[in-house]
Amino acid sequence: MRSICHKLRADGQRIGFVPTMGALHEGHLSLIREARKMADKVIVSIFVNPTQFGPQEDYMQYPRDLARDADLAATVGIDYIFAPTVEDVYPPGFSTYVHVEGLSDKLCGKSRPGHFRGVATVVSILLNVVRPHFAFFGQKDAQQTVVIKRVVRDLKIDVEIVVSPTVREADGLALSSRNAYLTPHEREIAPTIYKALQKVKSMVDQGNTDVSQLLTALGDTITNYPEIRVDYAAIVDSETLESVTEIGKRPVIVAVAAYIGKTRLIDNIILSAPE
Amino acid sequence: MRSICHKLRADGQRIGFVPTMGALHEGHLSLIREARKMADKVIVSIFVNPTQFGPQEDYMQYPRDLARDADLAATVGIDYIFAPTVEDVYPPGFSTYVHVEGLSDKLCGKSRPGHFRGVATVVSILLNVVRPHFAFFGQKDAQQTVVIKRVVRDLKIDVEIVVSPTVREADGLALSSRNAYLTPHEREIAPTIYKALQKVKSMVDQGNTDVSQLLTALGDTITNYPEIRVDYAAIVDSETLESVTEIGKRPVIVAVAAYIGKTRLIDNIILSAPE
Numbered sequence: 001m002r003s004i005c006h007k008l009r010a011d012g013q014r015i016g017f018v019p020t021m022g023a024l025h026e027g028h029l030s031l032i033r034e035a036r037k038m039a040d041k042v043i044v045s046i047f048v049n050p051t052q053f054g055p056q057e058d059y060m061q062y063p064r065d066l067a068r069d070a071d072l073a074a075t076v077g078i079d080y081i082f083a084p085t086v087e088d089v090y091p092p093g094f095s096t097y098v099h100v101e102g103l104s105d106k107l108c109g110k111s112r113p114g115h116f117r118g119v120a121t122v123v124s125i126l127l128n129v130v131r132p133h134f135a136f137f138g139q140k141d142a143q144q145t146v147v148i149k150r151v152v153r154d155l156k157i158d159v160e161i162v163v164s165p166t167v168r169e170a171d172g173l174a175l176s177s178r179n180a181y182l183t184p185h186e187r188e189i190a191p192t193i194y195k196a197l198q199k200v201k202s203m204v205d206q207g208n209t210d211v212s213q214l215l216t217a218l219g220d221t222i223t224n225y226p227e228i229r230v231d232y233a234a235i236v237d238s239e240t241l242e243s244v245t246e247i248g249k250r251p252v253i254v255a256v257a258a259y260i261g262k263t264r265l266i267d268n269i270i271l272s273a274p275e
Numbered sequence: 276m277r278s279i280c281h282k283l284r285a286d287g288q289r290i291g292f293v294p295t296m297g298a299l300h301e302g303h304l305s306l307i308r309e310a311r312k313m314a315d316k317v318i319v320s321i322f323v324n325p326t327q328f329g330p331q332e333d334y335m336q337y338p339r340d341l342a343r344d345a346d347l348a349a350t351v352g353i354d355y356i357f358a359p360t361v362e363d364v365y366p367p368g369f370s371t372y373v374h375v376e377g378l379s380d381k382l383c384g385k386s387r388p389g390h391f392r393g394v395a396t397v398v399s400i401l402l403n404v405v406r407p408h409f410a411f412f413g414q415k416d417a418q419q420t421v422v423i424k425r426v427v428r429d430l431k432i433d434v435e436i437v438v439s440p441t442v443r444e445a446d447g448l449a450l451s452s453r454n455a456y457l458t459p460h461e462r463e464i465a466p467t468i469y470k471a472l473q474k475v476k477s478m479v480d481q482g483n484t485d486v487s488q489l490l491t492a493l494g495d496t497i498t499n500y501p502e503i504r505v506d507y508a509a510i511v512d513s514e515t516l517e518s519v520t521e522i523g524k525r526p527v528i529v530a531v532a533a534y535i536g537k538t539r540l541i542d543n544i545i546l547s548a549p550e
Binding site: 002091093094095096097098099100101102103120121124125128129131150151153154155156157158240 | 277366368369370371372373374375376377378395396399400403404406425426428429430431432433515
């Protein structure tokens, strides 16, 4: 992969890189399409990264089907798939980690300790191998995009991070490889999370910028369904991830993580106060 | 610096990089000479890195004289000096650290908690800016070379790490910017550290491979001088830094850190059992 990318760079080709854990869906394909627009060559990595899963999490059961992923990626047009083994990425004696203090401990980091250290580490490694001009991430994983942008800024990695909008089902559910875990009933009520986010948006559009009122309304929408257990619901600054009490001109992330049955889903929207 | 290095690479120039904290001495110059041999262009960074100093350490008093350093470097021939400010390297909100687990906590890491995290972080940043083909470090900082090689291997940074032998005064004292802190009397007894290392070498050359006997002899040599306080003396594997009990074919580092008055000095030699 490194020697291919060296040659592409030497030939003046602009490299677009879409790191994924496979189980590709329309969300990933939208990232690949964006990469196609911005870059000359598009590389998709498929690697289910063990260091970003907690010991009780779904690393073993996470869906893996390289042949299907390759076929799907081919429908939008890619140039290379990079599918390293765990031993390729983490050779024996591996002991170096990239950690973003502060940002990594908030929101999802509270219930998934070590998750963002795993993400920051694997993304650093993949970027060092591919050395792309652009790397593409989905807004659905809002905290991940904030952490990765910080790593790239702080460690002065020479790449432009591009964040693309969340792709949704017709009923509003954010696409996620983990949606496959949902039972039919769970799938039916899952769009509640997005409905609750839209409720917040409509209140803000109508001029309500009081975060405590907004979070109450968000929680009320979700707790209509006892099958949904909220892990967190928060309104935070979109760069620092610090809680805010009032929505102003700086964009905020309205973020929710919730368990539906055993499946943990996340979603978010970005808002700022109307002019 | 980045745009200069981009251009050098694009022009097919091989870049040699010598990261330093300034206060250059013959040890640094030997690294620069080695870089001159291996690379087409030589870049020396001068940056007293705050994140590798503990709160009680000598960050504030560490010698800084850019003009003198530039003159000295020019005598061996360099192409660029890279002297960023603290704010260039660590902008407001900086919060990303590179940490090597295990290796960082041994030897000097015990008495300097956080030191190697600071080293691993700043070296990662500098390598990301300069993107050299080769980077040069002195054997005097043995643990630093092991940590940096691990970072480069684990994070798959595309650079070759070159380690050059320790340069010594005529009486054996390893060159160090911190030697300037020594009083005349301290300077006189400082070569004892190297004499103790040589004692171990001569015992091993004569067939004694028992680490506990070797460490006793090393300690006895140093404790002849009550002004010298040993921080640690250890014989460890040269890659894992794990203690060994017997010297075999795998190279070991015989490493000493000791305070002479208020000044902490380190030195080491690499040994393996004779054939």
